[in-house]
Amino acid sequence: MQEYSASELMVVRAARELENNQVVFVGIGLPNLACNLARRLEAPELVLIYESGAVGAAPSRLPLSIGDPCLVTDSISVCSMVEVFNYYLQGGLIDVGFLGGAQVDRFGNINSTVIGDYIQPKVRLPGSGGACEIAIHAKKIIIIIEQSKRTFPEKIDFITSPGFIDENNQRKKFKMPGRGPDLVITDLGVYSFSKDTKEMILREIHPGVSLQELRANVSWRLKVSPRLKTTTPPTKKELKIIREDLDPNKIYIR
């Protein structure tokens, strides 16, 4: 019996990607937990930027939204959204951006806009918010998403946030400043992208997950790294911080 949940593992795995002094564009939910966990452990000087305008935030409670007042109190700077998007993001200051969504394809393109037709949707989702520009400008993107055939389809219904677009890596053609998606962290495993084809490759499989089960939750023929590893499970210390300090009421952790 595992002593941690899949979402706890996702948070811990994401936190371990972050380096001290990096500037991170933080989203709400699991990315927010990951960034604040990293700040408490290996990356105390991590600079958290929220699209609402809080720069160098040091939240003392779990923010429900990216505009929570706790992000302002004790932050380094509070700026307008003109500055966040123009000077920080388009200005090239963001090292890591976290993105989620309803669907991701094998080239790391993300849909958070609509399921079905755009005009007559099956499900209307929130839309881009800042996701599209984060995907284009942040030096590196980490995608966090729960994995199923539905969320990993052959083709996504709408490209809200561009990854590599296709096997020809259209980012170059469009002269996108950011390098694109670096890692996809799901509840089953961790993926990176092939240098040549820009296709998602399974790098790590979470403890207790079989390759068969994982393949059953991908709609395309999944490529697996020859050096496939098992994800290092969370430590007691990491779990303690998540459970006691970061999300004691289990708002995001299931």
Add this chain to the structure above:
Amino acid sequence: MNMKEAIKKNIQDGDTLIIGGFTHLICFAAGHEIIRQKKKNLVACRLTPDLIYDQMIAAGCVKKLVFSWAGNPGVGPLYGLRRAFEKGIPRQIEIEEYTHFGMVARFMAGASKLPFMHLRNFSGTDLLKKNTNIKSVQCPYTGETLATVPALNPDVAIIQAQRADASGNAQIWGLMGVQREAAFASKKVIIVAEELVESDVIRSDPNRTLIPGMIVDAVVIEPFAAHPSYAQGYYDRDNQFYVDWYKISKDQRSMENYISEWILGVSNRKDYQEKLGKGYIDRLKAQERFSAPVNYGY
């Protein structure tokens, strides 16, 4: 001026409107008064429609929504908006969709009285195909192709501030969103302030004045006007209400009941506060966290 007069005088049916504030300082009191006055066919602009536009859409005030992220942050969808968009309840609404950066750029152009703003964005997305207002321009210096968005110049901006003087010089601290740009972009500006202060107070800290009185058409002093949004240093965001909105709004009948009880059933913000009760309001009261004073002397 009170809120009733300010809305009656400054907002006409069919107006393009922004109620400003990004999570912070969203003036629900103004939105509720718009619903009570049964304004119609509004073109409602905001980056995040938030609960206030969800309510205005469900009350039938909105013809078109211009936005970039339509959800209840950390909670779920906006069901009022979804019912209108997907099922035409209570009326069909049009949408015009951007990204946050796209909306920010539209207000920047609007505030600068330029026809458009350019930005590095949108390439490779499907939004580019669906929104034909997003176009491109070639940089005359480098030859680079840049995306463009058209200026947004609303008829009215309603901007909430922590404090203002009688002339409408308005000071905001904490998250500022695009309030300044929205105010300068709009033909009329209504300032709603938590607190009325003497001009001396404003002049004692001029860096904090986000909006100058010269562009302001009406000043409304209305404490607690942002609830369930918040005013930094005055009261906290009512996160529990945002969580509860999921249940209230998911069912059409229950959302209608909310609107008739809490919006149509009260006559102004004071009534609303009394209905919430002193205990409820006291629980949201902000703790003290004063900044170090600065010396403006020379």
